[in-house]
Amino acid sequence: MDSQQSHIGASRNARITRYEPNGRQPRGTSADVRLSLPARPENVAVIRHVLGAFAEALRIPPEQVEDMRLAITEACTNVVRHAYYRESEPGPIDVIIRPDDERLHLIVSDRGEGIGPSPDADGPGLGLPLIAALADSVEIQPGPTRGSRLSMSFTRRPHVGAA
Amino acid sequence: MTAEPSTTVSIASGPLVGPILRRVVGMLAARADLPLDRLDDAVLVADLIAARAPAHSVDDKINVALDPGHRSLRLRVGPLRQGGGRALIVDAAVPGVGNVIEQLADELSVSPEGEAEFLHVRLAYSNGR
Numbered sequence: 117m118d119s120q121q122s123h124i125g126a127s128r129n130a131r132i133t134r135y136e137p138n139g140r141q142p143r144g145t146s147a148d149v150r151l152s153l154p155a156r157p158e159n160v161a162v163i164r165h166v167l168g169a170f171a172e173a174l175r176i177p178p179e180q181v182e183d184m185r186l187a188i189t190e191a192c193t194n195v196v197r198h199a200y201y202r203e204s205e206p207g208p209i210d211v212i213i214r215p216d217d218e219r220l221h222l223i224v225s226d227r228g229e230g231i232g233p234s235p236d237a238d239g240p241g242l243g244l245p246l247i248a249a250l251a252d253s254v255e256i257q258p259g260p261t262r263g264s265r266l267s268m269s270f271t272r273r274p275h276v277g278a279a
Numbered sequence: 280m281t282a283e284p285s286t287t288v289s290i291a292s293g294p295l296v297g298p299i300l301r302r303v304v305g306m307l308a309a310r311a312d313l314p315l316d317r318l319d320d321a322v323l324v325a326d327l328i329a330a331r332a333p334a335h336s337v338d339d340k341i342n343v344a345l346d347p348g349h350r351s352l353r354l355r356v357g358p359l360r361q362g363g364g365r366a367l368i369v370d371a372a373v374p375g376v377g378n379v380i381e382q383l384a385d386e387l388s389v390s391p392e393g394e395a396e397f398l399h400v401r402l403a404y405s406n407g408r
Contacts, residue, residue, distance in 0.1 A: 149288070149289070151287070152288075165306060169302050170295060170298070
């Protein structure tokens with residue numbers, strides 16, 4: 117565990133950890149999908165749809181796909197609502213979907229304000245705890261220059277009826 | 280042209296390119312208010328790019344930038360290796376049908392950029408189609 121991380125919350129399944137600068141950076145592999153879209157509400161549906169297609173192709177059980185879709189929806193909605201609230205036009209949401217043999221990793225980044233207290237925050241603040249409840253691990257890191265990077269991973273369950 | 284960042288998708292070559300790209304293109308074509316027949320055309324072009332582009336990409340990834348406009352959708356495919364843009368179009372020919380991308384696109388061009396090149400495809404709604 118990186119000595120520079122600080123624990124900022126916990127829930128049923130996952131600890132949420134925040135990494136300080138110089139923390140570990142998620143690494144891409146040759147099997148990943150990267151999406152970058154303007155941080156607009158309608159684009160959250162595109163990301164959710166792509167994740168669904170990806171997970172179905174990997175034969176991940178439908179109930180786990182729904183957990184993943186809900187978690188990424190929350191993460192992307194956070195970016196849409198908070199990351200660029202100071203700016204007249206939204207910046208990008210960057211999403212990486214990265215499978216390995218045992219897990220599916222989802223990384224949602226912004227290049228704006230990042231995750232943290234926001235003066236425009238008027239919601240109940242359930243997004244991160246919900247993500248933590250759905251994912252097997254959650255990490256929050258600062259972006260390379262601005263913003264933050266939310267990494268979630270899900271242990272892939274076997275598809276019922278799989279050979 | 281707006282300052283808003285365009286949508287980009289980068290997919291590792293393999294069986295997931297088609298399912299991912301067709302969904303992104305389909306959703307953005309719908310967002311651009313393309314009618315159903317042109318939306319189908321856009322998805323067909325996406326499938327052809329997914330099937331043919333890996334052979335011409337400079338690396339193991341398929342990169343596509345998408346720019347939905349008013350009843351139009353622009354795709355920028357690449358970086359492709361030199362000659363890859365034209366080769367991708369040629370590869371999209373179907374026996375007995377002809378070149379599908381050329382027939383469906385309203386605009387089709389290849390632009391060099393450094394040692395690579397990019398394929399540009401524009402699909403639009405036209406009453407006269």
